[in-house]
Amino acid sequence: MIASIVWGFPRGSMPGGKWLGFANAFESSSQFAEVLAGFRTTPQSATTTIARLNNLVTGLGFATTTKMAYFARLTFREGPALIFDANVIKAIIDPLTPWGGAFPKTRSLLGxxxxxxxxxxxxxxxxxxxxxxxxxHNATPDVIEVALFRSAARAGTWS
Structure with missing residues (x-):
């Protein structure tokens, strides 16, 4: 959980320099672990799970909580947890990426x-x-997620 938070907020605060929510997220790491463990025993829909994780700490959004679910190796009714951040979304909604037509339902919901x-x-x-x-494509879903990320991430912003 902590690595997911640090990855999402490498400067040590949330947008606008807000650090209290960031600190609360660290303090709530055992609560996140408990909730994640519960979802391991009783898989839910991906949306239900992420909404519940988002409600644990004000200010954390789906980009961070999907990372938590991914690193916890959760499986949802729809498939294994995947990271869903701005780069992945950009690859899905941008018609200039090779992924523009590959996610029609997701793209429709995102607008x-x-x-x-x-x-x-x-x-x-x-x-x-x-x-x-x-x-x-005889691959795993996380291979698709990484390809989405890499197609939209700016060079030099990740390694």
Whole structure:
């Protein structure tokens, strides 16, 4: 959980220099671990799981909580947990990337603007469509997720 938070907020605060929510996220790491463990024994939909994780600490969003679910190796009804952040979403909604048509349901739910507000609601479709695409290409869903990320990430912003 801590690595997911640090990855999402490498400067040690949330946007605008807000650090209290960031500190609360660290303090709540055992609560996140408990909730994640519960989802391991009783898989839910991807959207339900991420919405529940988002509600644990004010200010954490789906980009961070999908990382937590991914690193906890959760499996949802729709498939295995995948990271769903701004780079992945950009690859899905940008018609200039090779992925523009590969995620029709997800893209439809995200729309073309204000995707942050629609991220949680579209997460189940994303996991399901990535799982289907992975089977078609004899790969795993996380290989699809990494390809999405790499196609949209700016060079030099990750390694």
């Amino acid at each position: 073309s603007t204000n995707f942050h507000a629609k991220g949680v609601l579209s997460y189940s479709c994303y996991v399901e469509e990535a799982s289907i695409l992975a089977r078609l």
